Amino acid sequence: MADAASQLILHHYPNSPFAEKARLMLGHKGVAWRSVIIPRVMPKPDLMPLTGGYRKTPVMQIGADIFCDSACIARELDRRFPSPPLFTSGGRGRLAIMGAWADSKLFLEVVGVVFGTNADTVPEDLKIDRHRFSDGLIDLDRFKADQAYLRSQVRSHLFWIEHALDDGRMFIDGDRATYVDFCVYGPLWMLRNRAADLAMFVDMPRTLAWMDRLASRGHGTPEDLSSADALLIARDTEPAEITLAHAEEVAGTGHGRRVTVSADDYGKDPVTGYLVAVDAQRIVIRRSDPVAGAVNVHFPRAGFRLVPA
Ligand SMILES: N[C@@H](CCC(=O)N[C@@H](CS)C(=O)NCC(=O)O)C(=O)O
Structure with a gap:
């Protein structure tokens, strides 16, 4: 070593x-x-x-x-x-832009769905910590009340991923995994594991197969x-x-x-x-x-x- x-x-x-x-x-x-x-x-x-x-x-x-x-x-x-590489030559800017969208917008919407759906069972210390940590942005009661909207946003964005894979490509930017795959995977992994009952991935076979493909690469x-x-x-x-x-x-x-x-x-x-x-x-x-x-x-x-x- x-x-x-x-x-x-x-x-x-x-x-x-x-x-x-x-x-x-x-x-x-x-x-x-x-x-x-x-x-x-x-x-x-x-x-x-x-x-x-x-x-x-x-x-x-x-x-x-x-x-x-x-x-x-x-x-x-x-x-x-x-x-x-994570940032392929020629893809550096494009991957960073798409990655930033997943890290901010997509992530916070998924947090809204997962925490809002589980609002009644989230431990109190976590609730308080995240509220303070985010200056009130992560507010479980607000998320709970706003589920219809939040779920609609996540579904809409999940289809962006499904469509990105439309032509049968293996990964979002082509046939090799790149930075953006890992950015998008994080929130979707949270959604799939922690809001499994919501059927958010219905009609998204390519997205599910892409997730399994990425997961099978393991953690080193x-x-x-x-x-x-x-x-x-x-x-x-x-x-x-x-x-x-x-x-x-x-x-x-x-x-x-x-x-x-x-x-x-x-x-x-x-x-x-x-x-x-x-x-x-x-x-x-x-x-x-x-x-x-x-x-x-x-x-x-x-x-x-x-x-x-
Ligand atoms: N922009 C940061 C975001 C990281 C982030 O929001 N992480 C969450 C956990 S997934 C967090 O820090 N939560 C509070 C904590 O862990 O103390 C990054 O890309 O690493």
Whole structure:
């Protein structure tokens, strides 16, 4: 097995659709990785020293480099393991655009259907946590009252997927699985598993076969790791050198200045550190933590706000 500094570690929990997207992308790459199961609600005491406040799921760790958000994880996987690609040459922009639609619009509609349908049985701590986490966007009572609309939206979007597969292609962008397949799969996996009685997939044989095809690729080779050991790996490793193809200057946030990064949709907990690098796709900040030591925390640029601290 590779040395600790180069091992992939995924911080995740079984039920998370974005974690399933990441697990399947690891399977696509056919790599070995270490699995750290994190709590699904706050507090997440062993994750915070790594991310500095970002609490969403999943997070990938490679030594002392921490990758927040599944889009950032995908780019890093392609950089380290180019074959088979997630972003195919010529498809990069198209796949990112379709992926962003699935990660935001489709995901939140499916959350509305799944949580609204199960509103009466969702544990109270999860209800409260998600309401707070999303500034009221994830509101189970509202979802429950709005089921007819939410289901109609999901059905309508499911047919977009069915039609995308109309010509008998194996995957959404052609005959090879790409980034967008994993983005769309996450919410549909949640819907199929957690709202099975709703018959949302009626008349969608191609979509169901596509889901089975993707699932059969598996999750690569995970091996359990404790969160305490993941922290030790970060502490005992130096963050990797970074070179960016299109480095940028952002007003008031020069290299080495203190900055704050936060998601712009929900789970907006700010992360503060020193700016290491920024380009059109990536923000990297350096933090120093009493437990994890020096870490570089990576975010996508799209969907994140970067401001002087
Ligand atoms: N844009 C993020 C979204 C991640 C996300 O929303 N994850 C959900 C779980 S599927 C989450 O963080 N829920 C709250 C939590 O796990 O604490 C990504 O692509 O990774």
